[in-house]
Amino acid sequence: MNLESKNKKYGFKRFLMSFKNSFNGFKHAYLNEQSMFIHFIAVVLTVLLGIVLKISFIEWLVIISLLVFVAIIELLNTAIESVCDAVTFDQNKYIKVAKDTASSAVFLATLVTLIVGLIIFIPKIISLF
Numbered sequence: 001m002n003l004e005s006k007n008k009k010y011g012f013k014r015f016l017m018s019f020k021n022s023f024n025g026f027k028h029a030y031l032n033e034q035s036m037f038i039h040f041i042a043v044v045l046t047v048l049l050g051i052v053l054k055i056s057f058i059e060w061l062v063i064i065s066l067l068v069f070v071a072i073i074e075l076l077n078t079a080i081e082s083v084c085d086a087v088t089f090d091q092n093k094y095i096k097v098a099k100d101t102a103s104s105a106v107f108l109a110t111l112v113t114l115i116v117g118l119i120i121f122i123p124k125i126i127s128l129f
Helices: 012-032 034-053 057-087 093-127
Strands: none
Touching (some): 012 057, 034 057, 034 093
């Protein structure tokens, strides 16, 4: 079956269902992935610190963008892991590479976010003393 022969129905109900599906994916990741829970705690602490230290509008934009970026990469990592697990639970060098590189993307995004956060917050914390 090719794309032209597939009857896709477009409409408001389908549009709303896409939001529901997206929310379900987000909910699944936060309920089942330890790193997403840790990310949630980091977001809460970062927002509270930003409020207390009165970071600038531009700093808020950078912080929020990076926190969302980490969440996006983590969601993609979860999707990749789920697809790999659906294919096989057996040892497979290609699946290992897929899972490891997806995990590395999360690590790199988190590391960059941490470094930028330190660059923004440390001078403000030091200025309090």
